[in-house]
Amino acid sequence: MNTVDRLSVLKTYKLYVGGKFPRSESGRVYEVTDSKGAWLANAPLASRKDARDAVVAARKAFGGWSGATAYNRGQILYRVAEMLEGRRDQFTAEVAAAEGLSKAKAAAQVDAAVDRWVWYAGWSDKVAQIAGAANPVAGPYFNLSSPEPTGVVAVLAPQDSSFLGLVSVIAPAIVTGNTVVVTAAEGAPLPALSLAEVLATSDLPGGVVNILSGRTAELGAPLAAHQDVNALDLAGADDGLATELEKAAADNLKRVLRPGTVNWTADPGTGRMLSFLETKTVWHPMGV
């Protein structure tokens, strides 16, 4: 019997852009370690060019995704939860390593993340009924307000929750029809890069979610200044960076969700979904 331990096969982690898994165009990587400093993997150190490519992919996907029926989007989000459930052990191990959590605590995070996908999946065909309105105007008009996705949302994923936090910022943005470019937690990007593999096999059209790993500040700057990005979620930005990016976002009046202290395990409410919606009001005369 061979008592020599089997040498494991390491994974080359890659970015997720437009439904494909490219290496960074810059050819750069950075060392990702566990909470004790032990080497885990080399993650791609995405560049500004990667960020711009991701925006192009997200824009390209927007028409189809926002035009899909809410029922269809809900089905796909639920499919993501199904795929995640099957990879529960993998994500538990990655989250435990990334955040220095016990296996039980990491598993709780992963379970909560799976449940969150399911929760958001159910919102797809309800949010319009919560956020819309039939307006009783003083005249013979049919007047209806409906929420619509704002477009391409750049998301700086939270730094303090590599998986549950990540899911909690992606799902509310896409369930309503937006497409996103996400920068993973800088120090713990591996669960995010593995999530890409789940998304790629979940019927989610390529480009709806694009995931970059690298320096949050380096990637945040071109995303905040990008003229084809419509909104910015600053969850993963510290105060100084957040102010700088919010100023850059003013150039084309991006919708900005400022960072704040968030308990990612708590009921998220509808705030994150509503932050990336516009209200369209249609008037039509009534008469015979």
Added chain:
Amino acid sequence: MTFDYAPAPESRSVVDIAPSYGLFLDGEFVPASDGKVFKTVSPSTEEVLSEVAQASAEDVDRAVKAARKAFEKWSALPGAERAKYLFRIARLLQERSRELAVLESLDNGKPIRESRDADLPLVAAHFFYYAGWADKLDHAGYGADPRPLGVAGQVIPWNFPLLMLAWKIAPALATGNTVVLKPAETTPLSALFFADICRQAGLPKGVVNILTGDGSTGASLVGHPGIDKVAFTGSTEVGKAIARTVAGTDKKVTLELGGKAANIVFDDAPLDQAVEGIVNGIFFNQGHVCCAGSRLLVQESVADELLDALKRRMRTLRVGDPLDKNTDIGAINSAEQLARITALADAGEAEGAERWSPSCELPSSGYWFAPTLFTGVTQAHRIAREEIFGPVLSVLTFRTPAEAVEKANNTPYGLSAGIWTEKGSRMLWMANKLRAGIVWSNTFNKFDPASPFGGYKESGYGREGGRHGLEAYLAPSSPEGAR
């Protein structure tokens, strides 16, 4: 045989304008701390109407402190009591609406027909609408017991001075906030008359403060660390500056900015109705409307027929004395605005578009611009891209619905749009594709307090009016919170 219109002027005697006004601060009219004043003129005659105080940074500070002090008691009032104050204000506005309509036409230059029939009824309606919300906020969908933000700093434009005041102040007060409002430099008077209505209504001191002044006053207000909320209506350029100013602070912001709306006419549209809608879309309020239908997109097959009808209709527009009840188009609000409109119209000609106006005699004093139509416009022309904010219509054509969508959305703005077609499924398809906050189909420029108003893209963020308008003045109810 033609019948000429005899002059039908509304009397000025219903309004008493004082020679000078102070700032309305903590329930009293006071002079500016440094004694500075500026004049407000009637744009139709260039007559000086009054002299008003120029609020300094120190005055802004005093006003914010007064509003902060008043906030404690105002926000603690039962909603039903706040509602009663708002209902009182709404009634007083109705009682004094003739006086206010004349005042507004004098100071702004808009036709009395519009200030009387559009502005003032909507102003009162806004207070009535939000009065009713004050004691029903638990039912608004922003969680149980939603909280006010605090002191709101509000800056409004000159195109609808009193209406924009109502849009800002009514929801702010209903939700328990107190306000410091800066009216536009060229149209300060109706806000000062509103201060008197607050007095008549017995509104507690400091709940509403009105600071007259120019852009520097507005900048001091927006940048003041003591305010919790910024609400601005005006140009996209200033909106961007405000967004930069509040970056990194806790201030909640709503911005209602510019627009370059497409008014899209399909070949099956009822053309006579469409012509009325086009005229209303671009010539209402001299085109000083952020949601004006300033780009006419007409299907090529009916373009000639439509343009003939439009020109015929434009020849009947009466330009002149705003106080004349037969006037359709009044004065341009200021010399600066007239210069901007003139420059952009000239650029239209220089870039190769064909300019047309009906022959009309313009008064010799005051600021005037004839209703103007440009044909042969391309999407690259400045008159098709930039907001003119005047009675200037740019006409483009299209062949297919997809092309109409493409052209309509080809702008950084996204405030409003119009669709003219008799085919319901086409209308709904089109409305769905347009990136705009308000879509009027087979109508244009309709407003109502119950109907949310606001833009996509660079037309700003947030909504005013309706249940949606409350959100701008309430603290987040969810644990994470919305913006």
